[in-house]
Amino acid sequence: MDYDVIVIGGGPSGLMASASAGLQGAKVLLLDKGEKLGKKLAISGGGRCNVTNNKEIDELIQNIPGNGRFLYSVFATFNNRDIIHFFEGLGVQLKEEDHGRMFPVTNKAKTVVQALIQKVKEVGVEIRVNTPVKEVLYQNGAVRGVQTKTGKIYHAPTVILATGGKAASHTGSQGDGYIWAEAARHTITELFPTEVPLTSSETLITSKALQGLSLRDVAISVLNPKGKKIITHRGDMLFTHFGLSGPIALRCSQFVIKTLKKLSLTEVPVVIDLFPDEPFHLLHLRIDQLLKEQERKLLKNVIKAILPDRLITAMFQQLHLNQETTCLQLNQEQIQEISTWCKNFTLQINGTLPLEKAFVTGGGVHVKEIQPKTMESKIMNGLFFCGEILDIHGYTGGYNITAAMCTGFVAGMNAAKNKKKTF
Structure with a gap:
């Protein structure tokens, strides 16, 4: 015919x-x-x-x-x-x-x-x-x-x-x-998954401590080994039992894949800025003031004013803080570390879900x-x-x-x- x-x-x-x-x-x-x-x-x-x-x-x-x-x-x-x-x-x-x-x-x-x-x-x-x-x-x-x-x-x-x-x-x-x-x-040209969730073998992820936690209006950056930002996307994201998902994690996926392949890496750092609208010095000032106002209380209870519970657990793990630490017991260097962590919550990403699970083919x-x-x-x-x-x-x-x-x-x-x- x-x-x-x-x-x-x-x-x-x-x-x-x-x-x-x-x-x-x-x-x-x-x-x-x-x-x-x-x-x-x-x-x-x-x-x-x-x-x-x-x-x-x-x-x-x-x-x-x-x-x-x-x-x-x-x-x-x-x-x-x-x-x-x-x-x-x-x-x-x-x-x-x-x-x-x-x-x-x-x-x-x-x-x-x-x-x-x-x-x-x-x-x-x-x-x-x-x-x-x-x-x-x-x-x-x-x-x-x-x-x-x-x-x-x-x-x-x-x-x-x-x-x-x-x-x-x-x-x-x-x-x-x-x-x-x-x-x-x-x-x-070589096929690869894009618009696909990111995977990580970090304990914070594999322990499922953050699974199901969603963050609104944050920024994610993919870094190269020298710490330079390759791409930054801002919006909503979600922690899963295998890594990161949600709109901005998906948007970063192609850059994770390309960086891992181009530089023959097994992992690439991804940095989450929890307060993208707030410059570091202003956030640090706010946190410092918050802790001083309630210096006799436990840090984990005071910091709830700005962070969700499960992120506080992540912060304590990554900064090696004691659960019983009061605000008064913190020195300036530790307060600086907390402020820095809020702007640079870092996870090592080892890849993405496979092409079959992706929304789009690269x-x-x-x-x-x-x-x-x-x-x-x-x-x-x-x-x-x-x-x-x-x-x-x-x-x-x-x-x-x-x-x-x-x-x-x-x-x-x-x-x-x-x-x-x-x-």
Whole structure:
């Protein structure tokens, strides 16, 4: 059977590519190996689907540290504001929450998934689920179609690989597309987990003393062996039985991985500033005054005014303080150490959870081999890419879905322009 465009993968980028190509009047076939389309989209944003982020383009790019600059051309054609208009045009009302994150008013991801699938159907896309692809067919430097694992061949002058990465593999993202990209002589940069919890073998973590403790509005910095800050992120975090999680820990994960690998380290220090708004000298002054006002009381009881109980236990362990110490018994050097600890609570991090547990895949098809304005391969005529298969990755907060949907829309639109090509 002949089609104008074949899209492999029914995630956010593949669905958007299918809709976009269909809107151009192309005869489109969407193939997905799973039973349901949009599985990863349905669990995104904690099941509420963080559709996009409402920040300005330059700020969007800053929040996509993995080759975000490549997206300038894509965003010139279709960007985050266009995503908002697109879904509102489908009857999905969106609302803005903290840090520019956009969610459906229903607070249900299925609202977004169903609307997108309905649009794909409306523009005449033929959908085939439970249809795993065996290979993409190439001949004389151009795409010819695909062959499924049952042996069925579908012809088309353009194929869009929207197969995702290897993160959240339970949704079907198992790296199939990398094989077909390599068969077209594309380079796959090294894959690694991003937006993933950090792990530590420190006693404070393995003892589960801090498990479940969440901290709001703190700052985390990843340091190199010389003590220089590589990256700092501010926001909320969570202690787990294996390490650190929560938004800012996830954001630091790619920098932990890269530092460990680049410098051949087994651990990297991560510093938590519990009072990022307060300069050290002012915090020290406040703590000094607090202790002097209640000098006859136990330190562990007085310090509760500024620290949660379980962090006090951590501080006592790391600073080797006696549980029965009164404020009066502290010398100035010890008070200085307490103030310093509050600004530099340090844990040794030995890695992250594996790629399968990550929200996002780092690495993928090398972006230098892709036309940034069209998403077409520079190597194989008629081969297009979109979404997480590309070496593009952002922080959580709607940035990865934005990159997926925008590259999908641009890939679909330009793939449709190939429909007049003949074999």
